[in-house]
Amino acid sequence: MKRVTLIGLVCASLCALSLQAAHANGSIDAEIDALTARVEKLEGTRAVKKLQRAFGYYVDRGLWGEAADLFTDDGMIEIGIDGVYVGKERIREYLKRLHGGKEGLIYGQLNEWMQFQPAVFISRDGRSATARWRDHAMLGQYKKHAEWRDGIYENKYVKEDGIWKIKSLHLYVNFVAPYEKGWARLKPGEGLVQSEASKAFPPDRGPTVRYRPFPEVQVPPFQAPNPVTGKPVKGAL
Amino acid sequence: MKHFGCLSLIRSSSSRPAIEGLFLVMLAFSSATAMAQTSLEDRVAAYRERVARLEDQDAVENLQAMFGYYFDKGLWSEAADLFARNGSFEYGLSGVYIGQERIRRAMLLFGPQGLSQGYLNNHMQLQPIITVAPNGRAATGRWQGPVQLSEPGANGVWGVGIYENEYVKEGGVWKISKLHFYPTAFTDYDRGWARSLLPMKGPSALFPPDKPPTVVYRSMPGNYIPPFSFNHPVTGEPLKNLPQAADSVTGRK
Numbered sequence: 345m346k347r348v349t350l351i352g353l354v355c356a357s358l359c360a361l362s363l364q365a366a367h368a369n370g371s372i373d374a375e376i377d378a379l380t381a382r383v384e385k386l387e388g389t390r391a392v393k394k395l396q397r398a399f400g401y402y403v404d405r406g407l408w409g410e411a412a413d414l415f416t417d418d419g420m421i422e423i424g425i426d427g428v429y430v431g432k433e434r435i436r437e438y439l440k441r442l443h444g445g446k447e448g449l450i451y452g453q454l455n456e457w458m459q460f461q462p463a464v465f466i467s468r469d470g471r472s473a474t475a476r477w478r479d480h481a482m483l484g485q486y487k488k489h490a491e492w493r494d495g496i497y498e499n500k501y502v503k504e505d506g507i508w509k510i511k512s513l514h515l516y517v518n519f520v521a522p523y524e525k526g527w528a529r530l531k532p533g534e535g536l537v538q539s540e541a542s543k544a545f546p547p548d549r550g551p552t553v554r555y556r557p558f559p560e561v562q563v564p565p566f567q568a569p570n571p572v573t574g575k576p577v578k579g580a581l
Numbered sequence: 582m583k584h585f586g587c588l589s590l591i592r593s594s595s596s597r598p599a600i601e602g603l604f605l606v607m608l609a610f611s612s613a614t615a616m617a618q619t620s621l622e623d624r625v626a627a628y629r630e631r632v633a634r635l636e637d638q639d640a641v642e643n644l645q646a647m648f649g650y651y652f653d654k655g656l657w658s659e660a661a662d663l664f665a666r667n668g669s670f671e672y673g674l675s676g677v678y679i680g681q682e683r684i685r686r687a688m689l690l691f692g693p694q695g696l697s698q699g700y701l702n703n704h705m706q707l708q709p710i711i712t713v714a715p716n717g718r719a720a721t722g723r724w725q726g727p728v729q730l731s732e733p734g735a736n737g738v739w740g741v742g743i744y745e746n747e748y749v750k751e752g753g754v755w756k757i758s759k760l761h762f763y764p765t766a767f768t769d770y771d772r773g774w775a776r777s778l779l780p781m782k783g784p785s786a787l788f789p790p791d792k793p794p795t796v797v798y799r800s801m802p803g804n805y806i807p808p809f810s811f812n813h814p815v816t817g818e819p820l821k822n823l824p825q826a827a828d829s830v831t832g833r834k
Contacts, residue, residue: 372621372622375625375629376625379628379632382632383632386636460705460707461646461705461706461707476647478650527770528731528770529737558731559701559733561654561697561698563656570663571755572662577659580695
Protein backbone atom coordinates (compact mmCIF):
# COMPACT_ATOMS: atom_id res chain seq x y z
CA MET A 345 0.00 0.00 0.00
CA LYS A 346 2.77 2.31 1.04
CA ARG A 347 4.70 1.36 -2.09
CA VAL A 348 1.78 2.13 -4.32
CA THR A 349 1.33 5.49 -2.64
CA LEU A 350 5.00 6.27 -3.07
CA ILE A 351 5.09 5.34 -6.71
CA GLY A 352 2.00 7.43 -7.21
CA LEU A 353 3.65 10.30 -5.46
CA VAL A 354 6.80 9.99 -7.57
CA CYS A 355 4.76 9.81 -10.75
CA ALA A 356 2.70 12.79 -9.74
CA SER A 357 5.84 14.77 -8.98
CA LEU A 358 7.40 13.85 -12.31
CA CYS A 359 4.21 14.79 -14.04
CA ALA A 360 4.08 18.12 -12.25
CA LEU A 361 7.70 18.82 -13.10
CA SER A 362 7.27 18.11 -16.77
CA LEU A 363 4.15 20.27 -16.85
CA GLN A 364 6.15 23.03 -15.21
CA ALA A 365 8.88 22.60 -17.83
CA ALA A 366 6.32 22.68 -20.64
CA HIS A 367 4.81 25.81 -19.20
CA ALA A 368 8.25 27.47 -18.95
CA ASN A 369 9.03 26.47 -22.54
CA GLY A 370 5.68 27.87 -23.59
CA SER A 371 6.42 31.24 -22.06
CA ILE A 372 9.96 31.17 -23.45
CA ASP A 373 8.49 30.46 -26.88
CA ALA A 374 6.11 33.38 -26.50
CA GLU A 375 8.98 35.58 -25.38
CA ILE A 376 11.09 34.55 -28.37
CA ASP A 377 8.16 35.24 -30.70
CA ALA A 378 7.82 38.72 -29.20
CA LEU A 379 11.54 39.37 -29.53
CA THR A 380 11.52 38.12 -33.12
CA ALA A 381 8.78 40.61 -33.96
CA ARG A 382 10.78 43.42 -32.36
CA VAL A 383 13.95 42.43 -34.21
CA GLU A 384 12.00 42.34 -37.48
CA LYS A 385 10.96 45.94 -36.87
CA LEU A 386 14.56 46.94 -36.20
CA GLU A 387 15.53 45.21 -39.43
CA GLY A 388 12.62 46.94 -41.16
CA THR A 389 13.94 50.36 -40.12
CA ARG A 390 17.33 49.48 -41.58
CA ALA A 391 15.82 48.06 -44.75
CA VAL A 392 13.80 51.25 -45.28
CA LYS A 393 16.88 53.41 -44.81
CA LYS A 394 18.83 51.32 -47.28
CA LEU A 395 15.97 51.46 -49.77
CA GLN A 396 15.71 55.25 -49.69
CA ARG A 397 19.48 55.73 -49.78
CA ALA A 398 19.68 53.37 -52.76
CA PHE A 399 17.04 55.51 -54.48
CA GLY A 400 19.34 58.50 -54.02
CA TYR A 401 22.43 56.68 -55.28
CA TYR A 402 20.61 55.40 -58.37
CA VAL A 403 19.03 58.74 -59.30
CA ASP A 404 22.37 60.47 -58.71
CA ARG A 405 23.88 58.50 -61.54
CA GLY A 406 20.96 58.29 -63.91
CA LEU A 407 20.06 54.66 -63.24
CA TRP A 408 16.35 55.26 -63.80
CA GLY A 409 15.38 51.59 -64.14
CA GLU A 410 17.15 50.65 -60.93
CA ALA A 411 15.44 53.52 -59.13
CA ALA A 412 11.99 52.55 -60.49
CA ASP A 413 12.52 48.92 -59.46
CA LEU A 414 12.60 50.03 -55.81
CA PHE A 415 8.85 50.70 -56.02
CA THR A 416 5.88 48.36 -55.66
CA ASP A 417 3.98 47.54 -58.86
CA ASP A 418 1.44 50.22 -57.95
CA GLY A 419 4.09 52.52 -56.45
CA MET A 420 3.82 56.29 -56.84
CA ILE A 421 6.20 59.18 -57.18
CA GLU A 422 5.38 62.86 -56.79
CA ILE A 423 8.05 65.54 -57.01
CA GLY A 424 7.32 69.21 -56.50
CA ILE A 425 4.24 70.23 -58.49
CA ASP A 426 4.77 67.73 -61.32
CA GLY A 427 1.90 65.47 -60.29
CA VAL A 428 1.77 61.75 -59.54
CA TYR A 429 3.27 59.02 -61.72
CA VAL A 430 2.04 55.51 -60.98
CA GLY A 431 3.79 52.19 -61.62
CA LYS A 432 7.40 51.27 -62.30
CA GLU A 433 7.33 51.92 -66.04
CA ARG A 434 5.84 55.39 -65.70
CA ILE A 435 8.22 56.24 -62.84
CA ARG A 436 11.23 55.12 -64.89
CA GLU A 437 10.18 57.14 -67.91
CA TYR A 438 9.39 60.23 -65.83
CA LEU A 439 12.74 60.16 -64.03
CA LYS A 440 14.52 59.69 -67.35
CA ARG A 441 12.74 62.61 -69.03
CA LEU A 442 13.22 64.76 -65.95
CA HIS A 443 16.98 64.49 -66.45
CA GLY A 444 17.43 64.92 -70.18
CA GLY A 445 15.97 61.70 -71.58
CA LYS A 446 19.03 59.46 -71.64
CA GLU A 447 20.12 56.39 -69.74
CA GLY A 448 22.69 57.74 -67.31
CA LEU A 449 23.53 61.42 -66.99
CA ILE A 450 24.51 63.90 -69.69
CA TYR A 451 28.09 65.15 -70.01
CA GLY A 452 28.58 67.93 -67.46
CA GLN A 453 25.42 67.16 -65.49
CA LEU A 454 25.60 67.26 -61.70
CA ASN A 455 22.73 65.47 -59.97
CA GLU A 456 23.40 64.76 -56.29
CA TRP A 457 20.16 63.86 -54.53
CA MET A 458 21.27 63.48 -50.93
CA GLN A 459 18.97 61.54 -48.65
CA PHE A 460 19.43 62.78 -45.10
CA GLN A 461 18.00 62.73 -41.60
CA PRO A 462 15.65 59.74 -41.68
CA ALA A 463 12.86 59.46 -39.13
CA VAL A 464 11.45 55.99 -39.84
CA PHE A 465 8.30 54.71 -38.17
CA ILE A 466 7.42 51.04 -38.62
CA SER A 467 3.73 50.14 -38.28
CA ARG A 468 2.50 48.10 -35.33
CA ASP A 469 2.18 44.96 -37.44
CA GLY A 470 5.66 45.44 -38.92
CA ARG A 471 4.44 45.29 -42.51
CA SER A 472 4.53 48.93 -43.52
CA ALA A 473 6.34 52.12 -42.61
CA THR A 474 6.44 55.85 -43.13
CA ALA A 475 9.49 58.08 -43.11
CA ARG A 476 10.40 61.73 -43.30
CA TRP A 477 13.70 62.57 -44.98
CA ARG A 478 15.58 65.74 -45.76
CA ASP A 479 16.28 66.42 -49.42
CA HIS A 480 19.50 68.31 -50.02
CA ALA A 481 20.54 68.40 -53.66
CA MET A 482 23.32 69.83 -55.80
CA LEU A 483 22.09 70.15 -59.35
CA GLY A 484 23.44 71.68 -62.51
CA GLN A 485 24.90 71.57 -65.97
CA TYR A 486 28.52 72.55 -66.56
CA LYS A 487 28.87 75.99 -68.20
CA LYS A 488 25.11 76.50 -68.03
CA HIS A 489 23.58 76.51 -64.59
CA ALA A 490 23.96 75.32 -61.02
CA GLU A 491 21.41 75.01 -58.21
CA TRP A 492 20.84 74.02 -54.62
CA ARG A 493 17.60 72.25 -53.87
CA ASP A 494 15.98 71.99 -50.44
CA GLY A 495 13.01 69.78 -49.68
CA ILE A 496 11.31 67.23 -47.49
CA TYR A 497 10.26 63.69 -48.35
CA GLU A 498 7.23 62.11 -46.72
CA ASN A 499 7.24 58.54 -47.99
CA LYS A 500 5.45 55.24 -47.48
CA TYR A 501 6.97 51.78 -47.59
CA VAL A 502 5.57 48.26 -47.55
CA LYS A 503 7.00 44.78 -47.03
CA GLU A 504 5.90 42.45 -49.83
CA ASP A 505 6.93 38.79 -49.57
CA GLY A 506 9.64 39.74 -47.11
CA ILE A 507 11.07 42.57 -49.25
CA TRP A 508 10.70 46.22 -48.35
CA LYS A 509 9.65 48.47 -51.25
CA ILE A 510 8.68 52.09 -51.78
CA LYS A 511 4.91 52.43 -51.90
CA SER A 512 4.91 56.18 -52.41
CA LEU A 513 7.56 58.84 -52.59
CA HIS A 514 6.56 62.46 -52.19
CA LEU A 515 9.20 65.14 -52.41
CA TYR A 516 7.95 68.55 -51.27
CA VAL A 517 10.38 70.96 -52.88
CA ASN A 518 11.00 74.00 -50.68
CA PHE A 519 13.23 75.68 -53.24
CA VAL A 520 15.54 75.25 -56.18
CA ALA A 521 17.92 78.21 -55.85
CA PRO A 522 20.60 79.28 -58.31
CA TYR A 523 24.05 78.76 -56.79
CA GLU A 524 25.10 82.29 -57.76
CA LYS A 525 22.20 84.16 -56.19
CA GLY A 526 21.39 81.80 -53.34
CA TRP A 527 18.03 81.25 -51.65
CA ALA A 528 17.83 84.71 -50.06
CA ARG A 529 17.17 86.43 -53.40
CA LEU A 530 14.44 84.10 -54.58
CA LYS A 531 11.29 85.94 -55.53
CA PRO A 532 7.86 84.46 -54.75
CA GLY A 533 7.18 81.54 -57.08
CA GLU A 534 10.70 81.36 -58.50
CA GLY A 535 11.86 78.50 -56.31
CA LEU A 536 9.52 75.83 -57.71
CA VAL A 537 8.19 75.37 -61.24
CA GLN A 538 6.56 72.49 -63.06
CA SER A 539 9.21 70.58 -65.00
CA GLU A 540 9.23 70.53 -68.80
CA ALA A 541 9.26 66.73 -68.53
CA SER A 542 5.93 66.73 -66.71
CA LYS A 543 4.40 69.08 -69.30
CA ALA A 544 5.52 66.89 -72.21
CA PHE A 545 4.82 63.61 -70.38
CA PRO A 546 1.79 64.35 -68.22
CA PRO A 547 1.33 62.58 -64.90
CA ASP A 548 -1.35 60.00 -64.15
CA ARG A 549 -2.82 62.40 -61.61
CA GLY A 550 -2.35 66.06 -60.85
CA PRO A 551 -0.50 67.23 -57.74
CA THR A 552 -2.08 65.94 -54.52
CA VAL A 553 -1.36 69.25 -52.79
CA ARG A 554 -0.87 72.84 -53.85
CA TYR A 555 1.88 74.80 -52.20
CA ARG A 556 4.30 77.63 -52.71
CA PRO A 557 8.06 77.52 -52.36
CA PHE A 558 10.39 79.57 -50.17
CA PRO A 559 10.30 82.54 -49.43
CA GLU A 560 6.76 81.45 -48.47
CA VAL A 561 6.69 79.16 -45.45
CA GLN A 562 6.02 75.58 -46.38
CA VAL A 563 5.61 72.86 -43.75
CA PRO A 564 5.00 69.48 -45.40
CA PRO A 565 2.38 67.57 -43.33
CA PHE A 566 3.79 65.07 -40.86
CA GLN A 567 2.67 61.46 -41.22
CA ALA A 568 4.06 60.63 -37.78
CA PRO A 569 2.84 62.17 -34.52
CA ASN A 570 5.17 64.11 -32.21
CA PRO A 571 7.34 61.33 -30.70
CA VAL A 572 7.00 62.70 -27.16
CA THR A 573 3.42 63.98 -26.95
CA GLY A 574 2.06 61.34 -29.34
CA LYS A 575 -0.19 64.02 -30.86
CA PRO A 576 -0.51 64.63 -34.60
CA VAL A 577 1.40 67.59 -36.02
CA LYS A 578 -0.18 69.71 -38.72
CA GLY A 579 1.63 70.97 -41.73
CA ALA A 580 1.16 74.35 -43.38
CA LEU A 581 1.11 74.54 -47.14
CA MET B 582 12.68 23.36 -2.08
CA LYS B 583 9.72 21.37 -3.29
CA HIS B 584 11.95 18.49 -4.37
CA PHE B 585 13.74 18.27 -1.05
CA GLY B 586 10.40 18.17 0.70
CA CYS B 587 9.46 15.16 -1.41
CA LEU B 588 12.76 13.49 -0.66
CA SER B 589 12.42 13.70 3.08
CA LEU B 590 8.88 12.39 2.88
CA ILE B 591 10.02 9.37 0.91
CA ARG B 592 13.05 8.73 3.10
CA SER B 593 10.93 8.71 6.18
CA SER B 594 8.40 6.36 4.69
CA SER B 595 10.55 3.85 2.82
CA SER B 596 14.06 2.60 2.41
CA ARG B 597 13.58 0.45 -0.64
CA PRO B 598 16.56 0.94 -2.98
CA ALA B 599 14.46 0.74 -6.15
CA ILE B 600 12.35 3.66 -5.10
CA GLU B 601 15.30 5.65 -3.91
CA GLY B 602 17.00 5.01 -7.21
CA LEU B 603 13.94 6.12 -9.13
CA PHE B 604 13.76 9.17 -6.98
CA LEU B 605 17.39 10.09 -7.54
CA VAL B 606 16.84 9.83 -11.26
CA MET B 607 13.86 12.10 -10.91
CA LEU B 608 15.83 14.55 -8.82
CA ALA B 609 18.67 14.63 -11.32
CA PHE B 610 16.18 15.13 -14.16
CA SER B 611 14.38 17.94 -12.40
CA SER B 612 17.50 19.85 -11.38
CA ALA B 613 18.97 19.54 -14.89
CA THR B 614 15.70 20.80 -16.31
CA ALA B 615 15.70 23.65 -13.81
CA MET B 616 19.26 24.59 -14.76
CA ALA B 617 18.54 24.45 -18.46
CA GLN B 618 15.50 26.63 -17.87
CA THR B 619 17.46 29.18 -15.90
CA SER B 620 20.14 29.50 -18.50
CA LEU B 621 17.61 29.65 -21.37
CA GLU B 622 15.67 32.31 -19.47
CA ASP B 623 18.88 34.19 -18.80
CA ARG B 624 19.83 34.05 -22.44
CA VAL B 625 16.42 35.27 -23.54
CA ALA B 626 16.59 38.04 -20.94
CA ALA B 627 20.00 39.08 -22.26
CA TYR B 628 18.63 39.15 -25.81
CA ARG B 629 15.67 41.21 -24.64
CA GLU B 630 18.07 43.80 -23.24
CA ARG B 631 20.10 43.91 -26.44
CA VAL B 632 16.97 44.35 -28.54
CA ALA B 633 15.75 47.09 -26.19
CA ARG B 634 19.07 48.97 -26.54
CA LEU B 635 18.76 48.89 -30.34
CA GLU B 636 15.18 50.18 -30.07
CA ASP B 637 16.45 52.93 -27.77
CA GLN B 638 19.07 53.92 -30.32
CA ASP B 639 16.47 54.11 -33.09
CA ALA B 640 14.11 56.12 -30.88
CA VAL B 641 16.84 58.65 -30.11
CA GLU B 642 17.69 58.95 -33.80
CA ASN B 643 14.03 59.65 -34.62
CA LEU B 644 13.74 62.09 -31.72
CA GLN B 645 16.65 64.24 -32.88
CA ALA B 646 15.57 64.05 -36.53
CA MET B 647 12.10 65.25 -35.56
CA PHE B 648 13.62 68.03 -33.45
CA GLY B 649 15.35 69.20 -36.62
CA TYR B 650 12.17 69.04 -38.69
CA TYR B 651 10.19 71.08 -36.13
CA PHE B 652 13.00 73.55 -35.45
CA ASP B 653 13.46 74.13 -39.21
CA LYS B 654 9.92 75.35 -39.64
CA GLY B 655 9.47 77.40 -36.49
CA LEU B 656 7.26 74.80 -34.82
CA TRP B 657 8.65 75.90 -31.47
CA SER B 658 5.98 74.23 -29.34
CA GLU B 659 6.48 70.88 -31.03
CA ALA B 660 10.25 71.26 -30.64
CA ALA B 661 10.06 72.35 -26.99
CA ASP B 662 7.75 69.42 -26.21
CA LEU B 663 10.60 67.06 -27.06
CA PHE B 664 12.56 68.20 -24.00
CA ALA B 665 12.52 66.50 -20.61
CA ARG B 666 11.11 68.30 -17.57
CA ASN B 667 14.38 70.05 -16.75
CA GLY B 668 15.77 69.81 -20.23
CA SER B 669 18.21 72.47 -21.40
CA PHE B 670 18.81 74.21 -24.71
CA GLU B 671 22.11 75.90 -25.50
CA TYR B 672 22.96 77.33 -28.93
CA GLY B 673 26.48 78.68 -29.46
CA LEU B 674 27.24 81.52 -27.05
CA SER B 675 23.57 82.35 -26.37
CA GLY B 676 23.52 80.79 -22.92
CA VAL B 677 21.37 78.04 -21.42
CA TYR B 678 17.56 77.97 -21.31
CA ILE B 679 16.02 75.47 -18.93
CA GLY B 680 12.59 73.85 -19.09
CA GLN B 681 10.06 73.54 -21.90
CA GLU B 682 8.44 76.94 -21.39
CA ARG B 683 11.72 78.89 -21.36
CA ILE B 684 13.00 76.93 -24.34
CA ARG B 685 9.79 77.59 -26.28
CA ARG B 686 10.16 81.34 -25.77
CA ALA B 687 13.92 81.34 -26.44
CA MET B 688 13.25 79.77 -29.82
CA LEU B 689 11.26 82.86 -30.81
CA LEU B 690 14.66 84.53 -31.09
CA PHE B 691 15.11 82.44 -34.27
CA GLY B 692 11.92 83.79 -35.87
CA PRO B 693 8.17 84.01 -35.27
CA GLN B 694 6.12 80.93 -34.41
CA GLY B 695 5.63 79.02 -37.68
CA LEU B 696 8.17 81.43 -39.28
CA SER B 697 6.92 83.85 -41.88
CA GLN B 698 7.75 84.92 -45.40
CA GLY B 699 11.49 85.14 -46.02
CA TYR B 700 12.64 83.14 -42.99
CA LEU B 701 14.75 80.05 -43.52
CA ASN B 702 15.93 78.14 -40.45
CA ASN B 703 17.30 74.85 -41.80
CA HIS B 704 19.30 72.97 -39.20
CA MET B 705 20.28 69.56 -40.51
CA GLN B 706 20.74 66.69 -38.07
CA LEU B 707 23.20 64.31 -39.68
CA GLN B 708 25.80 61.64 -39.04
CA PRO B 709 24.74 60.53 -35.55
CA ILE B 710 26.85 58.66 -33.06
CA ILE B 711 24.37 57.58 -30.40
CA THR B 712 25.49 55.90 -27.19
CA VAL B 713 22.80 54.34 -25.03
CA ALA B 714 23.63 53.67 -21.36
CA PRO B 715 23.64 49.94 -20.47
CA ASN B 716 20.55 50.42 -18.28
CA GLY B 717 18.65 51.99 -21.18
CA ARG B 718 17.65 55.10 -19.24
CA ALA B 719 20.00 57.69 -20.73
CA ALA B 720 21.86 58.29 -23.97
CA THR B 721 24.16 60.74 -25.70
CA GLY B 722 24.42 61.77 -29.32
CA ARG B 723 26.93 63.67 -31.44
CA TRP B 724 25.53 65.04 -34.70
CA GLN B 725 26.84 67.01 -37.66
CA GLY B 726 24.72 70.07 -38.40
CA PRO B 727 24.94 72.10 -41.62
CA VAL B 728 22.79 75.23 -41.39
CA GLN B 729 21.01 77.35 -44.04
CA LEU B 730 19.56 80.63 -42.79
CA SER B 731 17.67 83.58 -44.15
CA GLU B 732 15.75 86.53 -42.76
CA PRO B 733 13.67 89.01 -44.72
CA GLY B 734 15.84 91.65 -46.31
CA ALA B 735 19.12 90.05 -45.32
CA ASN B 736 21.72 87.98 -47.14
CA GLY B 737 21.59 84.23 -46.86
CA VAL B 738 23.87 82.53 -44.35
CA TRP B 739 25.58 79.16 -44.44
CA GLY B 740 26.58 77.59 -41.17
CA VAL B 741 27.89 74.33 -39.83
CA GLY B 742 28.33 72.95 -36.35
CA ILE B 743 28.31 70.01 -33.98
CA TYR B 744 25.61 68.88 -31.58
CA GLU B 745 26.56 67.13 -28.37
CA ASN B 746 23.28 66.15 -26.81
CA GLU B 747 21.95 64.10 -23.92
CA TYR B 748 18.73 62.14 -23.75
CA VAL B 749 16.71 60.54 -21.01
CA LYS B 750 13.90 57.98 -20.99
CA GLU B 751 10.98 59.26 -18.89
CA GLY B 752 8.01 56.95 -18.48
CA GLY B 753 9.20 54.81 -21.38
CA VAL B 754 9.54 57.79 -23.74
CA TRP B 755 12.85 59.21 -24.92
CA LYS B 756 13.26 62.97 -24.45
CA ILE B 757 16.02 65.50 -24.91
CA SER B 758 17.60 66.32 -21.55
CA LYS B 759 20.31 68.55 -22.98
CA LEU B 760 20.77 70.01 -26.42
CA HIS B 761 24.03 71.84 -27.07
CA PHE B 762 24.85 73.13 -30.54
CA TYR B 763 28.46 74.18 -31.04
CA PRO B 764 28.58 76.21 -34.26
CA THR B 765 31.83 75.68 -36.15
CA ALA B 766 31.36 78.52 -38.63
CA PHE B 767 28.85 80.94 -40.11
CA THR B 768 29.42 82.70 -43.39
CA ASP B 769 27.65 85.16 -45.64
CA TYR B 770 26.21 83.21 -48.57
CA ASP B 771 27.51 85.56 -51.26
CA ARG B 772 31.05 85.80 -49.96
CA GLY B 773 31.64 82.25 -48.76
CA TRP B 774 33.88 80.99 -45.97
CA ALA B 775 37.15 82.02 -47.54
CA ARG B 776 36.16 85.71 -47.37
CA SER B 777 33.51 85.94 -44.68
CA LEU B 778 33.26 84.47 -41.19
CA LEU B 779 30.47 85.70 -38.95
CA PRO B 780 30.85 85.66 -35.15
CA MET B 781 28.37 83.87 -32.92
CA LYS B 782 25.69 85.89 -31.15
CA GLY B 783 26.03 86.38 -27.39
CA PRO B 784 23.24 86.02 -24.80
CA SER B 785 20.04 87.83 -25.75
CA ALA B 786 19.24 91.13 -24.01
CA LEU B 787 15.57 90.71 -25.01
CA PHE B 788 15.15 87.34 -23.34
CA PRO B 789 18.23 86.56 -21.25
CA PRO B 790 19.13 82.91 -20.65
CA ASP B 791 18.83 81.12 -17.31
CA LYS B 792 22.57 80.47 -17.23
CA PRO B 793 25.55 81.88 -19.10
CA PRO B 794 27.14 79.74 -21.82
CA THR B 795 28.69 76.56 -20.41
CA VAL B 796 31.50 76.68 -22.95
CA VAL B 797 33.04 79.88 -24.30
CA TYR B 798 34.97 79.56 -27.54
CA ARG B 799 35.45 81.21 -30.93
CA SER B 800 33.88 79.83 -34.05
CA MET B 801 35.87 80.00 -37.32
CA PRO B 802 38.47 81.33 -37.95
CA GLY B 803 39.11 80.05 -34.42
CA ASN B 804 39.13 76.32 -33.87
CA TYR B 805 37.35 74.52 -31.10
CA ILE B 806 36.81 70.82 -30.59
CA PRO B 807 33.53 70.06 -28.83
CA PRO B 808 34.31 67.32 -26.27
CA PHE B 809 33.23 63.83 -27.33
CA SER B 810 30.37 62.03 -25.62
CA PHE B 811 31.54 58.68 -26.94
CA ASN B 812 34.69 56.71 -26.23
CA HIS B 813 37.06 55.89 -29.04
CA PRO B 814 35.38 52.94 -30.80
CA VAL B 815 38.60 50.93 -31.16
CA THR B 816 40.64 51.73 -28.07
CA GLY B 817 37.55 52.14 -25.91
CA GLU B 818 39.22 55.13 -24.24
CA PRO B 819 37.67 58.57 -23.74
CA LEU B 820 39.42 61.38 -25.63
CA LYS B 821 41.41 63.49 -23.22
CA ASN B 822 43.65 66.52 -23.60
CA LEU B 823 42.05 67.65 -26.83
CA PRO B 824 44.41 70.05 -28.64
CA GLN B 825 42.30 73.19 -28.15
CA ALA B 826 43.58 76.47 -29.56
CA ALA B 827 45.04 78.84 -26.98
CA ASP B 828 43.02 82.00 -26.45
CA SER B 829 44.33 84.96 -24.46
CA VAL B 830 40.83 86.39 -23.93
CA THR B 831 39.10 83.28 -22.63
CA GLY B 832 42.31 82.24 -20.91
CA ARG B 833 42.38 78.84 -22.60
CA LYS B 834 45.97 77.61 -22.79
